[in-house]
Amino acid sequence: MAYLDLSHLEKSFGTNRVVKDFTLGIEQGEFVSLLGPSGCGKTTVLRMVAGFEQPSGGQIIIGGEDVTRLRPNQRKIGMVFQAYALFPNLTVAENVGFGLKVAGMAAGERNERVTEMLALIGLPEKGGHYPFQLSGGQQQRVALARALAPRPKVLLLDEPLSALDAKVRVSLRNQIRQIQRDLGITTIFVTHDQEEAMSISDRIVVMNGGIAEQVGEPFTIYNQPATRFVANFVGTLNTFEAVVDEPTTGTVTLDGQTVSLGKKIERLRGDKVTLALRPEALHLGQAPAPAMQLQATVREVHFMGSIIRVKAEVADTMVSLDTFNRPDTPPPQVGAAIQVHLNPGDFIALDGTA
Template identity: 60%
Template sequence: MSFLTLKGVRKSFGPQTVVHDFDLEIARGEFVTFLGPSGCGKTTLLRMVAGFETPTAGTIAIDGRDVTHLPPNARKVGMVFQAYALFPNMTVADNVAFGLKVAGRPKSEIRTRVEEMLALIKLGHLGARYPYQLSGGQQQRVALARALAVRPQVLLLDEPLSALDAKIRLSLRQEIRDLQRKLGITAIFVTHDQEEALSVSDRIVVLNEGRAEQIGTPFDIYNHPRTRFAASFIGTLSLLEGEAAGGNRMRVEGQEIAVPAEAHPAGRPLTLALRPEALSLAPSPARTNRLEGTIEDVDFLGSVVRMRVRLGQTTLLMDNFNDPSTPPPERGAKVALHFAPGDGQILDAPLAAAAE
């Protein structure tokens, strides 16, 4: 059953529409990520759920209650901002207590709740410090505790990790996910970082120009993209442009392969998407497709070796696990790439059609 519902939500600023007739149902306790490039409408959607923006059309409901036109303080939502937004003149404990004080809660309740929240984020020993005395990661934890202290029904996170360095981001995103699961709170996470989205989400909403391109689990979004945008925005991808060769065959750069789709009329333009990990230099009974090319470059990435392979006018990316006993091919080497027909996916339109 839906706990948070957005139905027909649209947002326009003057003549420009930034969110187009958006529909989404989120279950209680679900962690949903809005993912997309800058300007795709993800933050505007979040601000409408929070009450900082009012939809031009459509409705927003939380636990069956229409909150479309309610102010933020009447919605029972907690928000964590990208820039922490902590009060610099307040201690950590006072920052966490702020929302509870505004709500007029008794002092004894506030003190107990603040202690609980600081223990939850593992900063109980830093309650008397001020924000400037904390690291970026610690400040964001305090912002998270402040949002959770008021026991919101929905937790909203607006790119909360983008100001942190890579190592801190990795650990803090897992802490956020662990806390969300522990508390069972419904959460919406906004990011442009595909790795963050894939690693923490129950479901991902891929947004493009104010529309949902695809909604699904990380597994489905990555492995079964439904549009060219979803396929190219999530993960690394190679696109093979060619034409149908009859049946389930495709001709690309003068070579013929099998494709994972129903029969196409011969000569019809086709675009095949391939993930780098689908390709291998080693044949196998399942890898019946073979493409011959030339090594353009080799990037050693530690556990993974990424190769760029040129096929006529097309470049394919191939990721293989590092094998200490077998060095990768050198630049200029002729190689054969092998993959299973089911490893690729025919996309919705060829490049030329998508550009029109």
């Protein structure tokens, strides 16, 4: 059994079934992200783990203890909310030590723990300040310290970075991950931002319609999506329509060319199949066999710093192509006729799940 075991969780609000037979095992010290669009059930799962929502069915076990019916304060959970939820009338030190005071910790020991937590989040000099005197990023770090101060068994993070600007988000997410690693605390991180989830998670749970569409490491989720939803939600995707020639060898006809994907396709001969390709799998210029060559017309060019995204039309299909910026090689011009090539083995055959 995993350290944090969620078994067949269900949650309904009236006739609305929000979470459906959700099962997940999280190992001690693991950082797992629940990723999905608004309304997919990810925050509801988090709130059931925290004890703020009672499951309609299923079981929650932490460290071998069944906590399904325990109150939030009995579960030894640390929670960080999107909106900080700091007490405005308390200083930073008082906010961090609030849970310790409620638990009856002696003042001397409490002060030592608060000092330790402020050093951990890089704000040792801010103990006497009030929340309104801090930036958004600093307030969220204080909220993190407050959650960690009582030494919880599990840390829950509910979209903690969504109210921050882009640069602060990147810096703080990296800091959260480093603190999590240093403490070895089991963590669930809820986000709708795929880049956040991909960059800091040990594993990702992609949720849709109250179910877990796929659970896996970021590399697997991105490169081997299990469903059409996962493929489209995580990263940018190019899709091509093809016809299956030989399922066992993965031979298809695409844009008038016979192409071997080098892997079996779960289709019948003559079936139509949607093939997906990431933007970085398309390359500018000619290439020797066995690469597949396509003719294209440039429709848009977006300079993004280290990456240049080219949108081009290939046989009436718009595709995105990512290439690294090179100072000595300017990007193609809009309207230019170009050649692109790809490795057919990079194609992903999508299933019928929307």
